[in-house]
Amino acid sequence: xxxxxxxxxxxxxxxxxxxxxxxxxxxxxxxxxxxxxxxxxxxxxxxxxxxxxxxxxxxxxxxxxxxxxxxxxxxxxxxxxxxxxxxxxxxxxxxxxxxxxxxxxxxxxxxxxxxxxxxxxxxxxxxxxxxxxxxxxxxxxxxxxxxxxxxxxxxxxxxxxxxxxxxxxxxxxxxxxxxxxxxxxxxxxxxxxxxxxxxxxxxxxxxxxxxxxxxxxxxxxxxxxxxxxxxxxxxxxxxxxxxxxxxxxxxxxxxxxxxxxxxxxxxxxxxxxxxxxxxxxxxxxxxxxxxxxxxxxxxxxxxxxxxxxxxxxxxxxxxxxxxxxxxxxxxxxxxxxxxxxxxxxxxxxxxxxxxxxxxxxxxxxxxxxxx
Amino acid sequence: xxxxxxxxxxxxxxxxxxxxxxxxxxxxxxxxxxxxxxxxxxxxxxxxxxxxxxxxxxxxxxxxxxxxxxxxxxxxxxxxxxxxxxxxxxxxxxxxxxxxxxxxxxxxxxxxxxxxxxxxxxxxxxxxxxxxxxxxxxxxxxxxxxxxxxxxxxxxxxxxxxxxxxxxxxxxxxxxxxxxxxxxxxxxxxxxxxxxxxxxxxxxxxxxxxxxxxxxxxxxxxxxxxxxxxxxxxxxxxxxxxxxxxxxxxxxxxxxxxxxxxxxx
Ligand code: SF4
Ligand code: SF4
Ligand code: SF4
Ligand code: SF4
Ligand code: SF4
Numbered sequence: 001x002x003x004x005x006x007x008x009x010x011x012x013x014x015x016x017x018x019x020x021x022x023x024x025x026x027x028x029x030x031x032x033x034x035x036x037x038x039x040x041x042x043x044x045x046x047x048x049x050x051x052x053x054x055x056x057x058x059x060x061x062x063x064x065x066x067x068x069x070x071x072x073x074x075x076x077x078x079x080x081x082x083x084x085x086x087x088x089x090x091x092x093x094x095x096x097x098x099x100x101x102x103x104x105x106x107x108x109x110x111x112x113x114x115x116x117x118x119x120x121x122x123x124x125x126x127x128x129x130x131x132x133x134x135x136x137x138x139x140x141x142x143x144x145x146x147x148x149x150x151x152x153x154x155x156x157x158x159x160x161x162x163x164x165x166x167x168x169x170x171x172x173x174x175x176x177x178x179x180x181x182x183x184x185x186x187x188x189x190x191x192x193x194x195x196x197x198x199x200x201x202x203x204x205x206x207x208x209x210x211x212x213x214x215x216x217x218x219x220x221x222x223x224x225x226x227x228x229x230x231x232x233x234x235x236x237x238x239x240x241x242x243x244x245x246x247x248x249x250x251x252x253x254x255x256x257x258x259x260x261x262x263x264x265x266x267x268x269x270x271x272x273x274x275x276x277x278x279x280x281x282x283x284x285x286x287x288x289x290x291x292x293x294x295x296x297x298x299x300x301x302x303x304x305x306x307x308x309x310x311x312x313x314x315x316x317x318x319x320x321x322x323x324x325x326x327x328x329x330x331x332x333x334x335x336x337x338x339x340x341x342x343x344x345x346x347x348x349x350x351x352x353x354x355x356x357x358x359x360x361x362x363x364x365x366x367x368x369x370x371x
Numbered sequence: 372x373x374x375x376x377x378x379x380x381x382x383x384x385x386x387x388x389x390x391x392x393x394x395x396x397x398x399x400x401x402x403x404x405x406x407x408x409x410x411x412x413x414x415x416x417x418x419x420x421x422x423x424x425x426x427x428x429x430x431x432x433x434x435x436x437x438x439x440x441x442x443x444x445x446x447x448x449x450x451x452x453x454x455x456x457x458x459x460x461x462x463x464x465x466x467x468x469x470x471x472x473x474x475x476x477x478x479x480x481x482x483x484x485x486x487x488x489x490x491x492x493x494x495x496x497x498x499x500x501x502x503x504x505x506x507x508x509x510x511x512x513x514x515x516x517x518x519x520x521x522x523x524x525x526x527x528x529x530x531x532x533x534x535x536x537x538x539x540x541x542x543x544x545x546x547x548x549x550x551x552x553x554x555x556x557x558x559x560x561x562x563x564x565x566x567x568x569x570x571x572x573x574x575x576x577x578x579x580x581x582x583x584x585x586x587x588x589x590x591x592x593x594x595x596x597x598x599x600x601x602x603x604x605x606x607x608x609x610x611x612x613x614x615x616x617x618x619x620x621x622x623x624x625x626x627x628x629x630x631x632x633x634x635x636x
């Protein structure tokens with residue numbers, strides 16, 4: 001896995017504040033892990049915030065609890081309810097404004113987001129793979145999404161290699177983790193004495209150079225490799241293959257869809273936490289004076305009625321067709337759109353489903369019988 | 372509607388059996404209310420001053436449920452005088468908290484509780500406005516929020532249908548970035564069955580949604596109830612989750628009846 005052109009350096013275990021300070025000097029606002037309402041969330045760190053330490057995220061279907069990490073590590077929690085997606089695909093934002101000018105004529109004006117330079121600390125391999133898929137969707141050469149692009153261009157990503165996958169993680173089987181291999185500016189792997197760091201971009205290289213760090217030793221590099229292999233081996237869940245397009249499309253009438261529809265709440269939480277889902281709805285918000293309005297974009301989900309609403313009828317009137325849309329778009333439709341599956345194995349849809357429906361379990365059940 | 376040279380649209384706010392909380396959604400608008408007042412004629416709004424209940428209006432907001440014999444005639448008169456009728460709040464859309472008496476009403480209680488039972492004029496059932504007259508727009512919530520009322524009124528003034536968001540509270544909860552209380556704490560949240568509109572207020576405070584915006588579209592109450600059971604709630608406690616502010620909304624009523632039915636087996 002490790003094919004870094006750059007030499008690895010060691011950031012001492014107490015060196016994270018120095019890393020944050022260096023990013024701050026470069027004009028970045030730092031987003032990193034914080035404990036909020038019983039979960040690891042990504043939020044802006046102010047200079048005095050210490051990163052949470054000694055926590056693991058115990059996860060299962062419909063289950064997430066922070067528990068103690070016996071080794072008191074900084075990054076022993078695998079992931080939280082969200083990571084990168086809200087930072088560039090905003091949950092709600094204004095796209096444009098319409099109003100009447102003094103001459104009475106209608107005017108349309110683009111509203112671009114304020115996009116500060118953001119540095120994210122603690123992105124996981126599954127999140128980086130998902131970001132590449134979001135890029136493929138929002139930054140299509142023939143149609144670049146200006147709002148996404150503005151935020152995305154100013155992102156500095158500090159990745160972390162996972163040492164403790166959650167029970168819900170299956171990035172090994174999708175080929176997206178647990179070792180970050182691309183898409184970061186810097187990647188860290190945590191060892192007891194410090195973080196073995198590699199740069200993945202010029203910006204990352206320049207930043208590491210300002211920290212004046214000692215090279216990592218061969219023993220440390222070996223330890224990092226062993227850690228990554230052990231994390232992959234520790235994953236209990238898996239998908240039965242990287243391309244399930246044909247197998248799933250042959251099973252559109254499988255009785256399992258009816259069965260899962262009985263258990264599914266159509267709450268859309270799986271799509272909201274999925275780092276690759278990109279659906280959104282748009283509506284207009286008139287201003288109070290009646291003279292102008294803003295055009296809003298919000299996250300949407302194929303589990304909602306309005307998502308399947310076409311003129312005069314609904315293509316997905318029930319939970320069966322909505323669950324089927326989610327699973328087959330993710331694991332089949334994505335291949336046609338983006339040349340790979342839309343699942344990077346982060347396991348969030350399993351943990352954050354309030355009734356614990358397990359995507360890998362549903363796929364296994366669908367595949368168990370011949371169509 | 373507000374073309375210069377014509378009279379401003381006339382608006383009324385009426386109260387039926389309710390706590391006045393939804394009318395406060397107007398009053399709490401503060402400066403926005405003044406901006407609004409410049410665009411409409413508020414001809415009847417007892418809580419704010421003007422009184423002319425039988426005036427012809429373009430838009431009538433109706434808070435409260437039909438709960439007394441007197442209400443029966445009054446709602447008909449309001450409908451006859453209003454071009455567009457908007458029912459606001461849980462009382463007006465589902466019958467409200469007072470709907471808990473439906474089906475269990477017993478005149479004996481009234482004599483036990485009130486010293487002058489003859490002073491109480493109450494129908495056996497508390498019912499939503501749409502049970503009695505045609506309702507053009509329903510705004511759910513207990514209470515409705517200021518922005519919700521403003522958005523609806525704004526849309527009506529512009530001559531378009533107000534946006535009807537019947538998605539679940541979970542969609543707002545996730546947009547707001549709140550960790551799910553079902554998943555992190557195993558507590559019984561009504562969000563997956565409840566209509567959006569509050570902005571996921573309760574999960575934002577780390578507690579469970581209790582369903583004050585009424586049922587969302589396409590809900591699976593049986594599965595949600597079963598999950599509440601796994602969290603340790605017994606049948607009576609689960610039924611109560613569906614039997615609070617919007618107990619008479621058909622989807623919640625059916626859910627509670629199904630749970631109580633199972634419990635009786
Ligand atoms: S489908 Fe589930 S496991 Fe796969 S990327 Fe989305 S949330 Fe993660
Ligand atoms: S259709 Fe559903 S599964 Fe596909 S991107 Fe949209 S929300 Fe996600
Ligand atoms: S899915 Fe893989 S990369 Fe993502 S948090 Fe789990 S172990 Fe880490
Ligand atoms: S699978 Fe789970 S999270 Fe997704 S819509 Fe169904 S109940 Fe909600
Ligand atoms: S806390 Fe409640 S409203 Fe929020 S996602 Fe969980 S179930 Fe839905």
